[in-house]
Amino acid sequence: MSKDLAGQGLLARVDEFLGDELQAVERILRAELASSNPYVRDVFAHVTRFRGKRLRPMLLLLSASAGGAVTEEHRVLAAVVEMIHTATLVHDDVLDEADTRRHVATVNARWNNETSVLFGDYLFTHAFHLAASLESTQACRLIGRATNIVCEGELSQIRERGNLELSEESYLRIIEAKTAELCALCCRLGGDYSGADEAVVSSLEQYGRSLGIAFQIADDLLDLVGTERETGKTLGTDLEKQKLTLPLIRLLSRASESEAGRIRNLLSRPNAQSRAALMPSLEQSGAIEYAVRRAGGFATAASGHLDGVADCPGKEILIEMAEFAVRRAS
């Protein structure tokens, strides 16, 4: 079965199980962002075209289901996390100076950097406002904390740009903060608001954290070895920005001194041919295979965290998602 079909099979299962809930989330999003300002409406309508898989609402709703049952609070929170994720995408595109995302022009390419910055801020603040509509401050606290960690992770990533000595440990710490924290948040919120025991909520949160790490390793791998047709994104942006990711960190750590010198030399002067020039070394050294294996390890760990959660369709799909996180990049 091709990767695309595998992905479609998973999406079809999610849709069968959660379709109505996801549509309810979509209605909340649209209602919330049907702003009186036509400019905001235009930008949001455009952004909707690249929001993609709705991974975070899915994680939240599946965790809710695995923890007990989906409630209206979960639907609101799913809209909140999707808004936050979209805000980070819009700001990321400013940072990456990317032109396309999911085959659609980014906000900064279609409008300008200013609009991207402000529209991201608009989504952030709207998300917090919506989270504050719930009865307790619990969600606001968790969301405030997690999003703050995400920003810190992104700042660390920028600080480490051009650091061609970045260690695997530092890389993992950065992606845990910038990506896995939000996945962990989604799963925790799902469990928390379903009234599950703290042990179950904590297992779900750990699942989300490991899944997020697996996902980001796979995403970084695709930026290096994927095709633009498959991913719908501008690729090679990590190389261009001298952001070291797992395959290169592995390659450099295992290469002879002279080989490592040659590779660092290539990395320090990125151009349109960099990806192709690095590919033979990446493949022959087993660095790509290593990254796939590491992603697989985190995916397995993710599923393992669910051992203490009672079997149910929600849990089954969460396990399938962990498998898919890695399969799409292998």
Added chain:
Amino acid sequence: MSKDLAGQGLLARVDEFLGDELQAVERILRAELASSNPYVRDVFAHVTRFRGKRLRPMLLLLSASAGGAVTEEHRVLAAVVEMIHTATLVHDDVLDEADTRRHVATVNARWNNETSVLFGDYLFTHAFHLAASLESTQACRLIGRATNIVCEGELSQIRERGNLELSEESYLRIIEAKTAELCALCCRLGGDYSGADEAVVSSLEQYGRSLGIAFQIADDLLDLVGTERETGKTLGTDLEKQKLTLPLIRLLSRASESEAGRIRNLLSRPNAQSRAALMPSLEQSGAIEYAVRRAGGFATAASGHLDGVADCPGKEILIEMAEFAVRRAS
């Protein structure tokens, strides 16, 4: 008395009355932002040098005092609004491509745009996290809503850039959203958390809204007619970005057709001489005087809103602040 001395006199009074409280706010800010990430600490230490007058914490604490008494919740909220204001400053400097603010290099000039975007996000999310540490969701709701309106106002401003037909009404709507909303929020939070009657809280909020409008008209005026030495900012950025402000809107609305054509022509091709070239028309037409008068009208209205608030030192200083808002630009 010179403008500077008048401003220093006001600051001295605020300091005498609120010095301990403002220092407590500063301690909260420092403790909150003493992040484990050294990069965040560096950027924050730098930003602290241009945060300036602490206008928003002052408004919040003075309103608290006028509404009843300053509590620990007020100090936390004052730190929250200062973080939010700083976040908008850091993002504004990306938008304006400004090099200096209060005689200090902006974050984007000292580091880069990416750091500015992410550090602004870091401050936003940290502010929400801190607001969520209070018992009720009231502050989160008010802060979420107000900051969302601020972003919408900033987006409207960008959409209207280059619109040389902008009306006074649209201009006022934009500055009410982008500036006055946050001032109104500060005053409302001050009153709300001091246990004052809704009538008093609402009066304080209206004071903040009118004050914010007066302040922004004066700020825009300074961008046009101030000196960089006085203001410590890169000036003329509004002209450069084709952002029409009150004196120019007034000038265009009163000029003959041929004169308006000549001015729009100048405005559509901004350069380093634009400010000087526009000055004679701005002065002779009375457009500058008109803007000063309008700012004065809003300042008077601000003080008028406090009629129903019992006389007390907090109220007195709020009235002085309204007077100063305009005096510094007249």
